[in-house]
Structures are given as C-alpha cells and as structure tokens.
Amino acid sequence: MEKTLSKKSLVNVLGVVYVHTKTSDGGDLYLTRFAEPYEEHFDITNWYEKNWFDKHKIRLKGTSSVYRVPTKEVKGKSLDLVVKNCRVGEDVPLDTHTLEEFCDAEFNSPWEEFSLVTEMRENIYGPKELRVNTQRPMAIYVPPEKMQLWQSGRSREKINRIRVKHPGIDLDILKQYKLIYEWIKGKNLIEVFELINVDSAELVSHLKKINYKGIGDLNKKGYLVADMKPEHIIISEENTERIKKIGGSQDIDAPGKQTELLYQLLNEGKYSVVDYELLSRTPEHEDAVKSSRRYSYLDDQLNRFTPTPLPSHLSY
Structure with missing residues (x-):
C-alpha cells in the first residue's frame, strides 16, 4: 500500500x-x-x-x-x-x-x-x-x-x-x-461537580457563575463563543484528583473545601476551554487584526524595492 x-x-x-x-x-x-x-x-x-x-x-x-x-x-x-x-x-x-x-x-x-x-x-x-x-x-x-x-x-x-x-x-x-x-486528560465542570456533594440549587448557581467566568476570560482575550457551556470547561486530571481526594476525607466541610479549590484553580487560569466551532473574535479584536494587516501591507509596499540581505550561510 x-x-x-x-x-x-x-x-x-x-x-x-x-x-x-x-x-x-x-x-x-x-x-x-x-x-x-x-x-x-x-x-x-x-x-x-x-x-x-x-x-x-x-x-x-x-x-x-x-x-x-x-x-x-x-x-x-x-x-x-x-x-x-x-x-x-x-x-x-x-x-x-x-x-x-x-x-x-x-x-x-x-x-x-x-x-x-x-x-x-x-x-x-x-x-x-x-x-x-x-x-x-x-x-x-x-x-x-x-x-x-x-x-x-x-x-x-x-x-x-x-x-x-x-x-x-x-x-x-x-x-x-x-x-x-x-x-x-481531565473532566468537564459537570463531571467535576459529580465529585462534590452540593444540592441542585447550589450546583446551578456554581455552574452559572463559572460559565460567566469563562466567558469573561475569553472576552478579555478578545474572543466570543456563542454556545459557551460548563461542559466546555475542563479541569486537568491532576487537579480533578486533588478535588476528589478532599471529598474522600471525613471532613464535614469537604464540599466547601472542594469548591474553594475549584474556584482557586479557575482564578489561576488552571482550566482549558474546548469546542471552538462557534468561536469568533470580539468586534474590538477583529478591528485590531484588520488594522494590523493594513499596516503590514503598507510596510510591505513601502519597502518593496529594498533588497533583503541573504542570511550569512547563503551566498549569491
């Protein structure tokens, strides 16, 4: 073959x-x-x-x-x-x-x-x-x-x-x-919260808050995702195990400590975003990219008759 x-x-x-x-x-x-x-x-x-x-x-x-x-x-x-x-x-x-x-x-x-x-x-x-x-x-x-x-x-x-x-x-x-x-390797937010003993009202509140956090971080970096969901936010396998380990203790406040660790990881940027089929730039970012391309074109036109020297390892 x-x-x-x-x-x-x-x-x-x-x-x-x-x-x-x-x-x-x-x-x-x-x-x-x-x-x-x-x-x-x-x-x-x-x-x-x-x-x-x-x-x-x-x-x-x-x-x-x-x-x-x-x-x-x-x-x-x-x-x-x-x-x-x-x-x-x-x-x-x-x-x-x-x-x-x-x-x-x-x-x-x-x-x-x-x-x-x-x-x-x-x-x-x-x-x-x-x-x-x-x-x-x-x-x-x-x-x-x-x-x-x-x-x-x-x-x-x-x-x-x-x-x-x-x-x-x-x-x-x-x-x-x-x-x-x-x-x-890791788990999405829904799967992570399966390791944390919280009631349904708390779960919905946490998921909304964290989803907005993800949307906010993307916006700061100049991006939008039209269908951002908690399933799109991934916590690494290593950090998921840390959360799981706290839940396996006999501590009565384990859910609170697990949630605190999760928010700490999120605030430190220790998460990943997946699913990009509806990813786009924010209008401000799009304008910046277009402006950059325009200046790049003008620079190319300005220097179009200036010969580019060959690298030292090449010769005519």
Whole structure:
C-alpha cells in the first residue's frame, strides 16, 4: 500500500502552516506543527481504519458526532485524539436567548477554526498574564468521497459568505472535513461537580457563575463563543484528583473545601476551554487584526524595492 505521507508540501491557510499530503485512500491530510512529530500516528490506517475506529471510538457526551479515539501504537506510543465533523455551512441550533445575542453566529470552516485556536494559543491579544488554554489542533482530514448537497445539510449561501470573507480559501461544499484535536486528560465542570456533594440549587448557581467566568476570560482575550457551556470547561486530571481526594476525607466541610479549590484553580487560569466551532473574535479584536494587516501591507509596499540581505550561510 502507498505510504500516506510519501509526498509532502507546505501550505499556509489563514496564518497556519500545514504539511499537506495525499492519503492512501485518495483523501487529503493537513498536519499542523503539533502533529508533525507524530506524522506516522496520523496515517489514516493508524486511526481511521474502519474496524479500528468503530471498535475504539467513544462518543463524547452531549454530542452527535464527536469522538475520542486512540491511535494504534507507533514506536511504542499511542495518541488520544478527538475527532469531529466540521459543521460549516449548516444551520446553528441555538436557543432563543442565545440567538438574540448572537444572531450572526455561524459554524467556522475548518481553516477558520484552527486559525482562531492557534491565534488564541499564541496569547498575543489582551492581557499577557491571562491565558486561555485550549486543546492542541493537530490535523484536518478530508476524505475523498463527495456527498450530495442534500446530504451535507449545508447552505451554498453560507459557504459563499466564507469564500467572500476569505478569498482563495479551499472549501468544497460537498466534502466532509474532520478536525482532529489532542485529547485533554481531565473532566468537564459537570463531571467535576459529580465529585462534590452540593444540592441542585447550589450546583446551578456554581455552574452559572463559572460559565460567566469563562466567558469573561475569553472576552478579555478578545474572543466570543456563542454556545459557551460548563461542559466546555475542563479541569486537568491532576487537579480533578486533588478535588476528589478532599471529598474522600471525613471532613464535614469537604464540599466547601472542594469548591474553594475549584474556584482557586479557575482564578489561576488552571482550566482549558474546548469546542471552538462557534468561536469568533470580539468586534474590538477583529478591528485590531484588520488594522494590523493594513499596516503590514503598507510596510510591505513601502519597502518593496529594498533588497533583503541573504542570511550569512547563503551566498549569491
């Protein structure tokens, strides 16, 4: 069988550089810098082979088509991945209140999503002391098969809007795009509170408060998520164990101490945010990005006749 990663080319899409290869099934695979050291793991025979995928995939709670799946072992190491189908061009199923607040919300294209997540990880915008942790964006896999338009659930109008917004972007309305992230070991807020003995009223109060905290941190960094939920906030495995250990003691005030530790972790930024299909920049951040691009273009024009010296290790 032809090796998946036999021919490589570099492509830059919305500021993210990918190693592009044709897969053995005729599809396309785009590896980010996070995935490149593990390129053999991303050979589709090592994670997407039908029998392996069907046997090992675990659908994540509250989702219809987001799966956790391990790769096969390569050189003694397996990777835990999150694989999700991109819903670009589909209608966004938001509740009435959210629709009123985010009436223009649309699912990101795979390229937009990875670009925004990468940008957020680089921690350029907003207060430097505040960092929003994310999953590592690993790869985009585009299977060779084409769907019928009615099967895709996509709107030509929505796809065309993305093409107008990002001229030259490669986006096939009839193809499926699978986004692959690294799995974060830990539990979401709902699962964490299963370890804390609080009544339903307290639970609802804590979840609302922490969800607003997450929304506030994102806003400070220049981002919005139209459907932010407690399930999108992840506490690491190590810190979850700390919370669990307190709950296992005989201390009558264990729930209070567990909750206090949880809020301490959140205030210290020791949490991660997942699910980025409705991630966008705030208007202020979007204006700053456009302004930066404009100045960059003007600088390029100003210096277009100035020769760039060759690096010392090269010569004419």
